[in-house]
Amino acid sequence: MSRNDKPVNGQDNQSFLDLLNQTPPAPPAPELEGKHGTMRFARLRAAWKASWEEGGFLYQRWEEVFQARHASWHEVANWIKAVALFGGLSLIVLMLDAAGDIASATLKGLSAVPATSASDGSGLWGTVDHPVRVFLADQAAHLSVAPAALYAFWQLTGLLGLVGGFLGNAGARIAWLLFGIGSLAMIWSAAPAGGRAAATGLAALMWALASMVALRGLTLRPVVHNHPPQYQFNPALHLHATIPAPTPAGDDYDPDNVHQLQR
Known part of the structure; x- marks a missing residue:
């Protein structure tokens, strides 16, 4: 049974075909009873409604499309990337083909x-x-x-x-x-x-x-780019003070009549 590549609430999200196979057919009308085409249409309609409910296959795909407008390229779903790349390549091929035809017609016209x-x-x-x-x-x-x-x-x-x-x-x-x-x-x-x-x-x-x-927009004036410096200069003033060594005991500068107080 095929499943989608993105889980929903920790569980695998069933695809539209899974819902189509598991959805019981709606009871047909009495006057249409026995017609196989009506039963198939009823199953398809029930699967379509179930896929658009919250957590359904089409519901999740629509949410991915809605979220892709605000998401980056790496966050977009893979199927959206594939569709965008295929559409872009197809557009480029068409433009190159048209440009080749226009250039060929122009050269032929000018050569004539x-x-x-x-x-x-x-x-x-x-x-x-x-x-x-x-x-x-x-x-x-x-x-x-x-x-x-x-x-x-x-x-x-x-x-x-x-x-x-x-x-x-x-x-x-x-x-x-x-x-x-x-x-x-x-x-x-x-x-x-x-x-x-x-x-x-x-x-x-x-x-x-x-x-x-x-030559629209061309100027002969030099272009000056004012960029802030890559380094920062912080001036600081450093002062180095020299503290004299303490005078040893018994120095001549100490007065002899100074004594410590004693009890």
Whole structure:
């Protein structure tokens, strides 16, 4: 006979199946007499009521759930730990699967964008984006990689650096800084000679505005930690006094006319 692993009042707590086997069936109605299904339902209903009484199987499980809110992880029942771990692992697997699908779709979408577009670089964004496309297309001709892949990687690096920097990730902020410096260098190299300075300056301003989000909370002030000293200094003054030795009898300093009183 299966029993629960936690005793109640010094005795083993019976499980729901034990109560179902030991509970006598309720007498069926006269008109339903002889029907096996009604007897089984009556036994199940009686076992259900008995399990919710004080000391019952479901009563104890509900008490454990109620006490788990104020107990530590080591004090929680084992079955609650198993359910929590299984649910957490299932959620992590679902999130990783969804993140993989989103990342795959994002990379495919970015790779589908051509490295060079039909835009002639008009507009504020075109002034910054078009030189980058041209520079990557020229460099890809000497590399074993497609221009679209280079442009997609450039976009993905900027997106991850912006989002990760906003969340306070140090590595993402470093990637954001390198992304901005590399972008400025590409724009300076591929922009038309007459407007090279203007295009690079405009890109620097746009990158600075975006850095307000990516570098949120970053400060150049030194962080001073004021910790109390680990030792305690208790000043004390020690005085050493020298007591002279007693003068022996018959010393010259003792007057001769001083005698002890005698009865």
